[in-house]
Amino acid sequence: ILLVWWALAIPLTFALGGGNHPWYLIPMYLPGAVLLGMVPAALTDGTFQRAARSAVGRSHSPETAAHEDGNTAADDNDAAVDGFAARLPGIDCPRAYLGERGRAVAYPAVSLLLALLLVLSYGGALAEPYNQEQREIGQTVATEVPEGETVAVWLAGNLTTQSLMTVSFYADRPLENVSTTRLRTDESIRYAIVPPGRETTLNRNHRVLAEGPANNATVVAFSD
Structure with a gap:
């Protein structure tokens, strides 16, 4: 969350407060680079999906939903969690399709592509x-x-x-x-x-x- 806030706060600050020089965006390069490294990896190894499912499970904890007769709504919450989790993007199909060697190639390729797009989007604008x-x-x-x-x-x-x-x-x-x-x-x-x-x-x-x-x-x- 900190990295996302860091990366977004800088351009938003100058967009609202004024600023017309591309180099004002340089402080967002660090969080942007870290996110470029973390996000593809988290999507590839399933960390993102597991964290999302865990967060959904906590938000639907049985302790927060009790009936007046003293019984909890655990069954209803579990069903809601399972239903939402089923709609989250999975990794089983891509992992099985790519295979171990394919995943080893796809991750650095995607990371390099994202880094190249970042450089192309900002590099040329710095030559005022x-x-x-x-x-x-x-x-x-x-x-x-x-x-x-x-x-x-x-x-x-x-x-x-x-x-x-x-x-x-x-x-x-x-x-x-x-x-x-x-x-x-x-x-x-x-x-x-x-x-x-x-x-x-x-x-x-x-x-x-x-x-x-x-x-x-x-x-x-x-x-x-």
Whole structure:
């Protein structure tokens, strides 16, 4: 139950509370992997069926159903348990059909197939275009900007340096939020990240080092 709750609570939390990055789902990989290993095995060796029958038997225990005359309803409960148990998926037919060698092959094959489906469903989504673009921008900054030099950041809307975490990681240069006024007047600022096409409004000589349309960011170096 804990593993099922763990695996389901993470996507439900971000679905209800907000979250649009696939890597938010990484914490559910552990319970998902354990369940992938346990569930096929439990279905194959009959553990799941025995546990379900045992749970049904406890839920219909004779002690919980007594008649007013002092007699229990054990017979009725036993019949109900047997009827429900008969409807549970059995393993005798598949086991007999597959045989010992077939079961030895089927279990790892099913497990590998489930693992492959899990990887295919999440692996491709982790390659976000804007994240790859930020990586390239950061690498360009690391190459073009001297070590220790601060890169000023002016982005449109409510975007700030926090929106460029990947750039900051690969650039390994300090990023500082600044206003357009300071960009225009402070000649000590030698490098900046600005919205695409807005670098011309700063009235400063510059050259473009990198462009990131997916992130609405352009890296410029001022030459005045």
